[in-house]
Amino acid sequence: MASLAVGLPVAQAGPQEDKRKVDRQLEGAKQDLDESSAALQSASAALQSAEVNLAAAQNKLALVRGQLSAAKAKDTAMAAKLVAARDRVTRAKASLGTAQSRVKDQRQAIAEFANANYQQSGLGELAAVLNSESPADLLSRLQIVDSVAQSQATSLDRLNDARAEVAAKKAALELAEADAEHQRKEAAENLTRMRELERQQLEATNAVGQYVRERAAIQATAAQAKSDDLKQYDALLAERERIKKELKELARKEAEEERKRKERERKERERKKDDGGGNDDDNDDGGGNDDGGGNDDGGGLLSRPVYGHITSPYGMRFHPILHRWKLHDGTDFGAGCGTPIRAAASGKVIRRYYNGGYGNRIFVSHGRISGKSIVTSYNHLSRYSAHVGDRVSRGEVIGYVGTTGYSTGCHLHFMVYQNGDTVNPMKWL
Known part of the structure; x- marks a missing residue:
C-alpha cells in the first residue's frame, strides 16, 4: 500500500501556517481511505504486513x-x-x-x-x-x-x-x-x-x-477486494451521474417555475397599471419558491451542518490503494457518532436512502439561492430524524453523525449541489 504521505509538501521549519497546512493535507490523505471498503483496507494492510514479513x-x-x-x-x-x-x-x-x-x-x-x-x-x-x-x-x-x-x-x-x-x-x-x-x-x-x-x-x-505463499494468497484477496471496490466506485460514479441528472432536472424545473412566476408578476403589474393601479412598489426579482429556503435565512449563505474541524476538503486526489484519481465530492467534518446534524438552510427533504459508499444519506432542496438551484446532501449518518417531504428550517436537526458505508470513523460527508453539479461546500458556508 502506498505511503499516505507520498506527494505531500514538506513543511518549512518555523511558520506555523505551513505546519497546519501540511497537517491538514496529511489528515486529508488519511481520510481518502474512508472511500475504501473494510475488506480492501484489511487486505491492503495484510498485504503490506506480508511484504514486510517476506x-x-x-x-x-x-x-x-x-x-x-x-x-x-x-x-x-x-x-x-x-x-x-x-x-x-x-x-x-x-x-x-x-x-x-x-x-x-x-x-x-x-x-x-x-x-x-x-x-x-x-x-x-x-x-x-x-x-x-x-x-x-x-x-x-x-x-x-x-x-x-x-x-x-x-x-x-x-x-x-x-x-x-x-x-x-x-x-x-x-x-x-x-x-x-x-x-x-x-x-x-x-x-x-x-x-x-x-x-x-x-x-x-x-x-x-x-x-x-501467504503473500500470493493475500495478493489474490487484495486484488479481488480492489476489483470489488472499483466496481463499487464505478457504481458510485453511476449513481453520482443519476443524482446529477435528477438535480439538473430539478434545477431546470425550478428555473422554469421562477421564470413563470416572474412572468406572472410582470403581467400582474401591467394589468394593475392598465387598470389605473399605478406603479407597484413590490417589484421582487429574486424571491425564491415554496420548496426552497431562498435567501430568508442569511443572505443566501449556508450554515455549517455540524461543529467540527475539516478532516478532508473537496477536490481531486490520488487514492493510495486503488491508485486512481478520484473526486472527493464534499467536505468532511470530524464529529463524534451521534452528533446532531442540522439543515444548512431551510428547505424540503427530497431523498433519504442507504448507499454502499455514502452510507445513510439525506438530501435537502433549498430552492433557488442567488439565482442557482441549491441542494445539500448529508452522508454516513447513523440515523435520520427527518423524512422525505418534510419541510425543515435552518438549524433543524435532520439526522445524526455516523460511520455507515465506506467510512473508517465517525464523520459527516457534507455535499453541495449547484444546479445539479457538486461544488466546494466551503464556497457556500
Whole structure:
C-alpha cells in the first residue's frame, strides 16, 4: 500500500501556517481511505504486513546463508590445520622415539663399559703402576686408562645430550598435541555452528516459502477486494451521474417555475397599471419558491451542518490503494457518532436512502439561492430524524453523525449541489 504521505509538501521549519497546512493535507490523505471498503483496507494492510514479513525472512535467509558459507570456508581451513597439527604430532612422536632410542643405546654402551671395567679391574691407574714391568709399559698402560676414561666421559655426555633431546622432543610433542587438540575443538565447535546454521537456513527457507505463499494468497484477496471496490466506485460514479441528472432536472424545473412566476408578476403589474393601479412598489426579482429556503435565512449563505474541524476538503486526489484519481465530492467534518446534524438552510427533504459508499444519506432542496438551484446532501449518518417531504428550517436537526458505508470513523460527508453539479461546500458556508 502506498505511503499516505507520498506527494505531500514538506513543511518549512518555523511558520506555523505551513505546519497546519501540511497537517491538514496529511489528515486529508488519511481520510481518502474512508472511500475504501473494510475488506480492501484489511487486505491492503495484510498485504503490506506480508511484504514486510517476506522481506525480513529473505534478509534473514541471506544472512544465514552468508554465515553458513563463512562457516564452511572456515571448516575447510580448519580441517587443513587439523591435518597439519596431527602430522606434526606424528612427526614429534617419531622424533621422540628416535631420541629415546639414542638414550637407550647410550645407556647400553655405558652398561657394557661398566661391566667390562668391573671384569677387568686392572685397568685403573693404580693397577697400571703396580703391574707395569717397565716405564714404557707404565706409559702405555696409563695411556690406555686415559683413553678409557675419555671414552667413558664421552658416553656420559652423549647420554646426557640424548636425555636433553628426549626432554625437548617430549615438550615439542606436548605442544603439538595441545595444538592438535585446540584445532580439533575449534573444528568441532565450528562444525556444531555449521550444523546450527544449516538448520537455520532450512528454517529460513521454509519461512520464505511460507511467506511467499501467504503473500500470493493475500495478493489474490487484495486484488479481488480492489476489483470489488472499483466496481463499487464505478457504481458510485453511476449513481453520482443519476443524482446529477435528477438535480439538473430539478434545477431546470425550478428555473422554469421562477421564470413563470416572474412572468406572472410582470403581467400582474401591467394589468394593475392598465387598470389605473399605478406603479407597484413590490417589484421582487429574486424571491425564491415554496420548496426552497431562498435567501430568508442569511443572505443566501449556508450554515455549517455540524461543529467540527475539516478532516478532508473537496477536490481531486490520488487514492493510495486503488491508485486512481478520484473526486472527493464534499467536505468532511470530524464529529463524534451521534452528533446532531442540522439543515444548512431551510428547505424540503427530497431523498433519504442507504448507499454502499455514502452510507445513510439525506438530501435537502433549498430552492433557488442567488439565482442557482441549491441542494445539500448529508452522508454516513447513523440515523435520520427527518423524512422525505418534510419541510425543515435552518438549524433543524435532520439526522445524526455516523460511520455507515465506506467510512473508517465517525464523520459527516457534507455535499453541495449547484444546479445539479457538486461544488466546494466551503464556497457556500
